[in-house]
Amino acid sequence: MSDLNKPVADRLLGIVLIGLAAFVAVQAIQLEVPFSYEPVGPRAFPLGLSILLAGLALVLVFKPGADGHWPSRALTIRLLLVLGLLLAYAMLFTRLGFVPTSLMVVAALARLFDATWIKALITGVLMSACSYVLFTEGLGIALPTGTWLAAIT
Structure with a gap:
């Protein structure tokens, strides 16, 4: 070459x-x-x-x-899956709301990088909850709660 x-x-x-x-x-x-x-x-x-x-x-x-x-074929597939998850996050963010969308995407990313299911779920819960509190209480930024919640109430 x-x-x-x-x-x-x-x-x-x-x-x-x-x-x-x-x-x-x-x-x-x-x-x-x-x-x-x-x-x-x-x-x-x-x-x-x-x-x-x-x-x-x-x-x-x-x-x-x-x-x-x-990159190797396996790494390329993993990177494309990360891109897909980030695109799904952007599309579902306002519909589902910040906390559930963040929880699902963070847990999926953790699983993608070989975390166990329990570690992935704990990471998703902690990161979505802590970042929600940081943004809303610490920075005063309103985050979407999701249109699905508005349909229920």
């Missing part, structure tokens, strides 16, 4: 991440909130993350690692 082809994986990942950063930036710019936030508003955090992601992705494109190689 020539030295030119070695960093292809890093460069390809960098290009994909730049596309993701652009998508996040466009979504953040289009974010409309009916009331004002002080001082920077809700766009600042996703825009900042997209700028950081694009900058780090440029490093991968222009200065790839010395031996950029593709």
